[in-house]
Amino acid sequence: MNSSALLRLVSKFDEFEKHWEEKPLVSRGLGDFGDVFSLDGLEKLLEDGTLRKSSVRLFRGGEEIKTDLLFRRRGGLDARAEPTLDPAKVAQAVESGATLVLEELGNYCPQVAEFATEISGGLGCHTYCVAFLTPAHGRGAPAHYDAATTFLRQVYGSKRWRIGRPVQRWPRRPWNHTEVPLDDVTEIVLGDGDCLYLPRGYVHVGDATDEASLHLTIGLRPVTWEEVFHSLLSRAADEDERLRETLPLGFHDPDEDALEHVFADKIRAVGEFLDGLGPHQADERIRQVFRPKAVERLEAKGLLRSVLAEPG
Template sequence: MDSLLRLVDDLRVLRQAWDREPFVSTGLDDFGDVFSLESAERLIHSGLPLTAVRLFRDGRRLPSEVMLRSRGSSPRSREKLADGGRITDLVAQGATLALEELQTHCPEVAAFAAQVALETGYEVDATAFLTPPRARGVAPHYDLLGVFLRQLHGSKRWRISAPVRRWPSRVEAVDPAEVGEPLLDVVLKEGECLYVPHGFVHVGDTTDEPSLHLTIGLHGVTWERVLRSLLAAAAEQYEELREPVPPAFMDLDVAALYRERVELLTAHLAGLDWSRAPVDRVRAEQPPAPPAPGSLATALDRAGGLRH
């Protein structure tokens, strides 16, 4: 559990709080080998696709066009890329920068995410948020997954409230009138990490200093998805579950038909070996971490050896 212990200071607390309550871990190690302010700067000047970058000001998202990089009229230049210079100017004007899909664009983050995925069995994604002093990036919201907010630079005040609806399955705008008093109100500092469960409403504001934090999101598999997979497996086995529902003009006892199909499904589920339930088969797979630096040169050497 080496990677998880870089996000929490006590696994026992995580087990007790998992998907139930937020908490803060302190005294964590330096995270510069995974991501840092320097990492963010390198990325924004590397030609990231526009879809991997978002900018916010006062809780509202700015249009992507404000950071579009000009690439001339070449037919090979159709992909829209983010302009690092424009992003830097907008941050200087008070905008919050969000770098998404870091597990795709940053090898160090990809390697860490792959390790967390191995330790949890969950698919992992990562987003970095850079916010200037005395600013709000994203408006109060909730996520459809549990997240770890690992503070990397500066500080940020977070207020976390109970879910309006427990374990929501879709994102909706948060009505401030429905949000209760914060369960947790904390200023997160470098070397600390905040765990926010699925559906808990949260909002962050910077203090008199800027903030860079990395959001590590864990995509869990819901019981609904597991049960859907079981129903699909039962339908493969029993032709009665693949039969179409009778049309309206048929003079049939619909209630009796429902009871028959439910009884069939119930009998099927009762006979399953639950120690072999197909949870693993419905998990999303974590993209593999990129090869270690130097692998391309090694590949060339191997290719050369094949020619002798």
């Protein structure tokens, strides 16, 4: 769990462990992050033409704005061709005060994907990565919360964050774009090399300072007990036909006592399954809910040659 990748997001693992899923933690002076992601890396990503429209978003002053003008049609006659991102139009949008958001970053940047995979394997959480580029004094998304726990790793410039208490502890559903209260505010400024750990549910909003800001969000989707018991119940139904039975005919308007009797029988079936799990089986079933997958990538250079090489 105490991986080298994690120690590029937190300065002290034991302190992070105390804050896990409970309260925010700021780590400072974590060093250069350029081998994973940087402003130069973002520039190259914009120029190589691989970014899909679904991965690009724009915000200005807390409002999302359309990205249509950032894209141009490819040459040729096929109108169905995927449009390509125009780096010059992106620069104009950012210059005018817009925040550029690049989602699914691991699909485009192998270094980010590999880093996220190491974090995923170390913490037992599925991950996603998003980059945010905000001009000086700019604001991206409005005050909101995330249903995922996040690391906000500053890689260029600085950003001022205002953090309020959660509207709900450990929310199950994502923020629905309605206004949320920002209460009991704590204010911090992240500079290059700093990182904010933010447990899911905390309301937050960020503004660039007198300088522009680029940060990478590494989102963690923790495995919850709800998921564990959902998985166990599914396995119980595989093994006990009583749990695969349909509800009684007319269940929507049943005799109350009859339905209670049937429900009690199903509860017994679940209890018998859980009681039959030994400690080792229970541990294994729980761990089956999360199975990290190693990312295997070939370098772009020589990719075709490697797959076309003759055997031997």
